[in-house]
Amino acid sequence: MPDIPVQQVSEVERERAGFRRKESMRSVATSIVSTIIFVALVVAVLKSSPGWPRVKESFFSAEYFALAWPQVVEGLLLNIRVLIVALAGVAVLGTSLALIRITTSAVMFPLRVVARFYTTIMRGIPMIVVLYLIGFGIPGLDLFGRIDKAVLGTVAVVMSYSAYIAEVLRAGFEDVHPSQRASARSLGLTTGQTMRLVIIPQALRKIAPALMNDFIAMQKDVGLISTLGAIDAVRAAQIVVAKTYNFTPYVVASVLFILMSVPFILLNDWYSAKLRKREQTGGMV
């Protein structure tokens, strides 16, 4: 056949496309059916369990939901304030720890040992223990007078999360290609300029998904400051629970925490997907 129009589709291609279409229809149908069966099973188990009406009343009561809502929302404002301050604190302490960890100069040796020790210990201790140590230990020293529980809670969150963030940052710094550092140095940039202008901006791009993931974890972990008695969303819920003997307020707090984190989870997914796409297409030499 001498004169094939450019766009003409051959029999083979048509047949393949038809087969693929049929395959994908079948897999969509399969997933719809399996979802329906799964949901039906869960509903059936809940409805048929003898205790369900009581569970529903104590955890998902509309009445108590409305009752607890304003107080828990007010508590959440404290969580948000703590989160913002802690974020700044973690950025400063985490970056400092990471920078100390990657220096090679002899002068920094003792600091390097301290940083290493700190990140190792802090990543190992359960966060609740850090909270107790700071929240009850520091006031116990009787050095500073009365300190707000929320402040102590923030300090504990900063101390704990800085250790994780420092390790993520360190990995990011070390992941920047050595030629980049060599190029920066050979342009005459000082060590500090190389770090600030070349290494840190590139590392941040690479580790942004991991950092955002830690931020999302931190959002819910600021709820742990309730254990110190600071009246945050969780504590506010606890107070209502204690009065009403109904657990719905905890659900209220959970819903609020979820709502707070969803935008960041979506943002993180979007950004990770974008990075992945860029890395896959950017393999040009």
Next chain:
Amino acid sequence: MADEKHDRPISAEHAAPVFGEKVLRIDNVVKRFGDNTVLDHISFDVRKHETVALLGASGSGKSTIMKCVNLLERVDDGQIWLGATDITDPRIDQDKVRARIGVVFQQFNLFSHMTVLNNVTLSARKVHKWPRDKAEEKAMGLLRRIGMERKAKEYPDRLSGGQQQRVAICRALMMEPELLLLDEITSALDPLLVGEVLEMVGELKHQGATILMATHEMGFAHDAADRIVLLRRGKVAENGSPEEVMDYPTDPETRRFFAAYNRV
């Protein structure tokens, strides 16, 4: 000149035109990694306006000497002089010395988070404290010369490998370095892109740049270099004109080295 070279050997006096003062003087340099002596009393010079090609098999010490000149690696014994400065003296300001040498590596030269223009102007703005307009004006002039002015606002990942290397050379030239170090700058490129980069190096040579380049491009080294320094097991095996070293080598091992390349 080019057709003559296969007819008869050209004596050293004829082959080497008169170059200026010594820009780089490598004097009895020794570098050891543990028990392994990588550079064993290496000596050679690069004169003003001269292009010297550093050749040698992998592990011959080529890249180590490049790193020593760029102060990325410390020298154990001997001296390296850049003009009147002993750059192996630990008391010197290394950042100042680095700013006097332009360097291009094999790959990942450009900073991926900066546009082409910001890459080229970085050292002028941050090290030499030029105002932005002055730096950009000069950078645009350099980019125009290689036909890349329209890519000034692009990020490096939008350029081909050859374009990236040419921009990297522009960046190295920005502060008019006394010496240009080219460390296997075409080794990571698609063979189709090697030509445009080598062509640019050829132009720089004609404009009088002083170049020390480590390379595997034997044909290019032969045609572009004024002098070939061949390293073997950490020693200078040959140091002479391309004709002497590559066309009419007397040493059997040198002959085998170039013969192996010709077979590829």
